[in-house]
Amino acid sequence: MEEIIFLVEESTEGGYVAKALSASIVTEADTVEELREMVKDAVHCHFEDAENSPKMIRLHFVKDEVFAA
Numbered sequence: 001m002e003e004i005i006f007l008v009e010e011s012t013e014g015g016y017v018a019k020a021l022s023a024s025i026v027t028e029a030d031t032v033e034e035l036r037e038m039v040k041d042a043v044h045c046h047f048e049d050a051e052n053s054p055k056m057i058r059l060h061f062v063k064d065e066v067f068a069a
Helices: 032-046
Strands: 003-010 016-020 026-029 056-061
Touching: 003 032, 016 032, 026 032, 032 056
Parallel strands: 003 056
Antiparallel strands: 003 016, 016 026
16 A cells, blocks of 8 residues: 545644544644644554555545535
8 A cells, every 4th residue: 555545634622623634543632733644643553564555645634614505
């Protein structure tokens, strides 16, 4: 696997939640810097075999904006 992509959203409780699109990996953190480390750790734990581990991690930040019509 060359790359794994995470969808990152702001949590309703504060902080961020990251969900992998191609694997069952979810993690959360209070800051973006902490989230990067948590995502790296979660990916390394999920892919124990270094051969199958992705070479790159992409964080795709999504922010919903809701307003009255």
